């Protein structure tokens with residue numbers, strides 16, 4: 660009864676609101692406040708420190724794009740690491756790829772995992788795949804311990820730079836990701852909004868261009884319940900076999916038969932893969948000039 664408004668200094672002067680039917684969970688973990696509520700029109704909603712992480716209605720866009728943009732860009736992904744993504748949605752999407760043999764996930768907050776399993780079973784279903792190995796801990800420390808060249812792909816499904824995910828936006832972390840990737844390996848990170856955060860994106864792109872000597876691209880998608888209605892992704896590859904993110908070499912068809920239990924893809928397809936790298940001029944000017 661009432662409205663939830665997403666007010667944050669990260670998007671001053673604006674706040675997306677959702678009509679609340681019932682608050683289902685409120686808790687404080689070692690890292691952040693965790694809340695779940697039943698919304699009137701977007702299904703259940705997961706909120707961390709007052710910031711919307713996902714809603715049942717539109718999570719397909721973010722989870723499918725952040726997973727398939729990298730994995731469909733390399734021919735035969737086998738070893739994948741997910742940093743963050745405690746709700747399990749990215750795991751659900753990664754597990755659609757039959758070539759994948761090992762999926763490591765490092766999530767710092769156990770409460771996010773438990774709450775997702777309890778309230779978002781269609782998202783947390785990702786944990787049920789036998790290839791998934793869960794590590795509860797800090798992604799920065801995890802990556803430091805990873806042997807060089809271990810992974811074909813790393814997906815950084817983080818929250819925003821204010822809070823526990825702050826370090827996941829800084830240079831040392833990107834360097835540790837590059838080290839953990841094989842030559843021609845790929846990383847996809849959550850990269851904010853071109854409407855709200857061009858300055859943050861500028862810094863991220865500058866760091867990525869210094870660190871990833873393959874290709875560096877910015878893609879974006881629409882998520883109605885994220886501020887400004889869009890969210891971006893950094894797609895980078897390490898030096899080695901070239902990766903052309905804009906032309907998927909490993910297309911995943913919409914009715915991928917490997918995933919009866921996970922349902923069909925609701926958002927991602929090869930056309931929207933290519934289209935997601937087309938940017939408005941104001942963003943292109945900044946990103947292509949770095």
Ligand SMILES: NCCCN[C@H]1CC[C@H](NCCCN)CC1
Nearest residue numbers: 711712744817818851852885886
């Ligand atoms: N697996 C879903 C995790 C969602 N990650 C993030 C949650 C916070 C959201 N804020 C958007 C801020 C404006 N760009 C970005 C994605």
